[in-house]
Amino acid sequence: MLNQYLVLSAILFTIGTAGVFVRRNLITILLSIEIMLNAVNLTFVAFGRALGSADGQIIVFFVMTVAAAEAAVGLAIVITLFRHKESLNPDSFTLLKW
Amino acid sequence: MTETTLFYAFGAVAVVASLLVIAQRNPVYSVLLLIGSFGALSGLYVLLDAPFVAVIQIIVYAGAIMVLFLFVVMLLNAPHEDTEYDEHVHPLLRPGPMRFGAVLAIAFGVELVWALTRHIESGPFAGGAVSSVASIGTLLFTDYAFAFEVTSILILVAMMGAVVLARRD
Numbered sequence: 683m684l685n686q687y688l689v690l691s692a693i694l695f696t697i698g699t700a701g702v703f704v705r706r707n708l709i710t711i712l713l714s715i716e717i718m719l720n721a722v723n724l725t726f727v728a729f730g731r732a733l734g735s736a737d738g739q740i741i742v743f744f745v746m747t748v749a750a751a752e753a754a755v756g757l758a759i760v761i762t763l764f765r766h767k768e769s770l771n772p773d774s775f776t777l778l779k780w
Numbered sequence: 781m782t783e784t785t786l787f788y789a790f791g792a793v794a795v796v797a798s799l800l801v802i803a804q805r806n807p808v809y810s811v812l813l814l815i816g817s818f819g820a821l822s823g824l825y826v827l828l829d830a831p832f833v834a835v836i837q838i839i840v841y842a843g844a845i846m847v848l849f850l851f852v853v854m855l856l857n858a859p860h861e862d863t864e865y866d867e868h869v870h871p872l873l874r875p876g877p878m879r880f881g882a883v884l885a886i887a888f889g890v891e892l893v894w895a896l897t898r899h900i901e902s903g904p905f906a907g908g909a910v911s912s913v914a915s916i917g918t919l920l921f922t923d924y925a926f927a928f929e930v931t932s933i934l935i936l937v938a939m940m941g942a943v944v945l946a947r948r949d
Contacts (some may be wrong), residue, residue: 685828688896690791696889701802703881709807717798731828739833751938753845757852758945764856
């Protein structure tokens with residue numbers, strides 16, 4: 683059963699990665715990052731179940747905390763960027779590019 | 781048997797919802813579909829004997845983080861992605877080469893699946909799952925007490941950072 687969970691997790695992680703590449707919208711890119719974090723969480727819980735240990739679930743707890751912090755700061759940055767450029771397209775934020 | 785059926789049902793819902801998340805141009809639909817995907821993942825956590833994770837997946841992820849996303853999407857009132865590309869956009873940033881990135885991501889996924897399925901025997905899970913919330917709480921406040929306290933500082937810093945960044949100057 684572990685294999686199936688790992689493959690599902692890999693599929694979800696790939697969907698998240700593809701989302702970062704394909705979408706041109708900062709909010710959808712942040713959502714894709716959430717998909718990737720959830721794929722990794724599934725791996726942790728599946729391995730914790732296979733090894734009979736609670737450590738996997740505890741790491742998931744910490745990953746969720748980091749995801750919450752990342753979402754809060756990331757969305758604050760998105761709001762500030764939108765205020766400056768009136769756009770959510772990442773190609774329009776080139777101030778730090780040489 | 782029932783467990784396998786449920787696994788495939790929840791897995792299919794999670795994959796289809798995630799695919800639709802990145803196929804939508806309207807971020808409001810993306811957020812709502814992602815909530816569905818997280819609900820399916822929560823069902824998978826129940827199948828894995830992890831009720832604590834399943835519940836905080838719903839409460840924290842679907843309840844708090846996704847509502848925060850939805851709130852920002854509606855606040856910004858810019859739901860649709862720009863589809864037209866200017867002439868002065870760098871050639872590597874046009875839609876064609878961007879699709880190449882998606883192809884790379886799929887190659888990465890195939891590689892992951894290949895590596896993950898090679899050496900692990902895939903029988904049913906052994907017994908002895910640690911699933912009670914009490915045991916997780918005990919572990920969290922003994923072995924992981926330091927990390928748990930640092931987490932509170934992380935949340936505090938993130939909160940202050942969000943307030944400072946989003947404030948109107």
